[in-house]
Amino acid sequence: MSSGKEHDQSTSLWVLPFSICLGLLFDLQSGLLGAVGFIFGGYWFSPDLDTHSNCLKRWGIIRFIWWPYRKTIRHRSFFSHGPLIGTLVRVLYLFTLIYLLAQSLNILNQKEIFIFKDLINFLIDHTKESTFIILGIEASAWLHLIKDGDPLPAEWSQKRRK
Numbered sequence: 001m002s003s004g005k006e007h008d009q010s011t012s013l014w015v016l017p018f019s020i021c022l023g024l025l026f027d028l029q030s031g032l033l034g035a036v037g038f039i040f041g042g043y044w045f046s047p048d049l050d051t052h053s054n055c056l057k058r059w060g061i062i063r064f065i066w067w068p069y070r071k072t073i074r075h076r077s078f079f080s081h082g083p084l085i086g087t088l089v090r091v092l093y094l095f096t097l098i099y100l101l102a103q104s105l106n107i108l109n110q111k112e113i114f115i116f117k118d119l120i121n122f123l124i125d126h127t128k129e130s131t132f133i134i135l136g137i138e139a140s141a142w143l144h145l146i147k148d149g150d151p152l153p154a155e156w157s158q159k160r161r162k
Contacts, residue, residue, distance in 0.1 A: 008054060010147050011042030011140060018139055022132065030132045037136020045090055045137055046144050047081045050074070069093050081145060087138045095119075 015038045023031025046055040049066050050073045056063050069090075073080045079089045095116075102116040123130045 005054070007046065007048070007144055007147060008043065010143055011039065014143055015039055015042070018136070022135075026132075030128075033129055033132035034136040034139070037133035037138075038140045039136075040133075041087075041137035041140030042143070045087075045140075047086050047090075047141055047148075048075075048144070049090060050077075050080045065097055076148075081148070083142065083145065084138065087134075087141045091134070091137075 015035050018038050019031040019035035021031075022034040042055075044055055044058050046053070048054075049056055050070050056066060056070075059066065073089070075081075078085060080086050082089075098119060099116045
């Protein structure tokens with residue numbers, strides 16, 4: 001299992017080859033968007049958000065938003081370190097927080113603030129761009145899992161056998 005410093009170094013090392021591959025396979029914009037997702041995923045959105053990790057510390061004064069996630073999701077569980085599902089859980093968690101914030105602002109201001117609707121519409125209107133950002137986030141998660149010796153932790157198979 002790698003340390004936070006090793007995960008950061010791997011993210012820095014692999015972002016360029018990843019983005020070049022996307023750029024060559026698709027186009028320059030796709031490569032750049034994939035790089036943005038990869039960097040965000042590696043430095044701020046890693047599977048280790050469920051621990052007191054470097055990525056959690058990078059959220060600064062708003063890192064408290066991850067407290068419910070940390071208390072609910074067990075470290076190295078299927079929901080934090082599972083391929084595809086781990087990223088999906090973190091994305092849904094963050095979108096839920098954004099939705100709740102938007103609803104709170106609507107109640108406080110007594111008028112409609114469409115933060116969440118605007119975000120959803122933006123993602124729909126920019127499906128290609130959103131896809132490459134999410135692809136970058138997921139690729140960084142896979143890099144994390146590989147560095148940890150995953151993507152299928154031994155604990156999962158032991159639990160299935162019992």
